[in-house]
Amino acid sequence: MSFPVITIDGPSGAGKGTICLRLAQALNYRLLDSGALYRIVGLKANQAGLLSDQPSAESELSAKDEDKITQLVNHLDIQFIPRQSGEVDIIVDGISVAGEIRNETVGSYASIVAALPKVREALLQLQQNMANHSGLIADGRDMGTVVFPDADAKVYLTASAEARADRRVTQLEQAGQKANYLAILKSIQQRDERDENRSVSPSKPHEEALVLDSSEMNADEVYFKIKAFCQTKGICFDQ
Numbered sequence: 180m181s182f183p184v185i186t187i188d189g190p191s192g193a194g195k196g197t198i199c200l201r202l203a204q205a206l207n208y209r210l211l212d213s214g215a216l217y218r219i220v221g222l223k224a225n226q227a228g229l230l231s232d233q234p235s236a237e238s239e240l241s242a243k244d245e246d247k248i249t250q251l252v253n254h255l256d257i258q259f260i261p262r263q264s265g266e267v268d269i270i271v272d273g274i275s276v277a278g279e280i281r282n283e284t285v286g287s288y289a290s291i292v293a294a295l296p297k298v299r300e301a302l303l304q305l306q307q308n309m310a311n312h313s314g315l316i317a318d319g320r321d322m323g324t325v326v327f328p329d330a331d332a333k334v335y336l337t338a339s340a341e342a343r344a345d346r347r348v349t350q351l352e353q354a355g356q357k358a359n360y361l362a363i364l365k366s367i368q369q370r371d372e373r374d375e376n377r378s379v380s381p382s383k384p385h386e387e388a389l390v391l392d393s394s395e396m397n398a399d400e401v402y403f404k405i406k407a408f409c410q411t412k413g414i415c416f417d418q
């Protein structure tokens with residue numbers, strides 16, 4: 180038996196996380212946050228001394244590093260534990276890492292290891308298995324193009340780099356943290372450049388995807404547009 184899959188791809192800060200959680204709650208589907216997987220691998224690679232603390236856009240990892248990072252991936256015990264709220268706790272080797280991976284530095288580590296073909300290959304099956312037990316909302320960059328090319332509904336949610344940096348600043352300030360708009364914008368642009376131009380699984384819309392620019396939209400508008408699109412693809416919402 181196969182379960183429905185909805186893929187939501189796009190750059191970070193476009194609002195995918197909020198929309199995916201809302202869809203997962205409305206449909207009672209599981210949520211795959213594939214970015215978290217790459218963030219975990221990036222963090223572990225840094226902790227293992229395979230990635231420097233301040234990686235630059237030019238960071239080049241050798242084939243030997245790629246093999247070591249892939250081995251590291253193959254030995255990780257990653258578990259996604261759904262919470263009542265619909266959010267998912269990420270447990271790696273028995274320890275929750277959800278808090279530790281949500282910052283721009285780990286985002287940069289993630290985008291460097293995500294360009295390694297063997298690392299992507301090692302994470303492929305793990306991601307596909309998530310659709311074996313229930314409907315799935317898959318959040319990432321290559322969910323519609325590579326991981327779930329037969330997904331029932333595919334969406335590519337984007338926004339200008341400036342709008343995404345603005346949102347990130349607001350988020351950090353609301354959490355009582357300092358935020359430097361220009362530094363955040365630069366980091367977002369570097370990450371976009373790496374994600375969109377890498378040779379394996381570059382971030383891009385599937386040809387059948389609904390492409391939505393959320394720069395001038397609020398979360399409700401985005402949600403209802405995506406919901407209506409999913410309904411045209413035969414996905415049934417009770418609420």
Ligand code: C5P
Binds near residue numbers: 293370
């Ligand atoms: O979405 P998030 O910002 O958490 O993703 C972190 C990084 O992981 C991205 O910048 C991207 O390089 C990588 N990623 C990816 N493929 C995915 C999800 C994330 O390459 N499916």
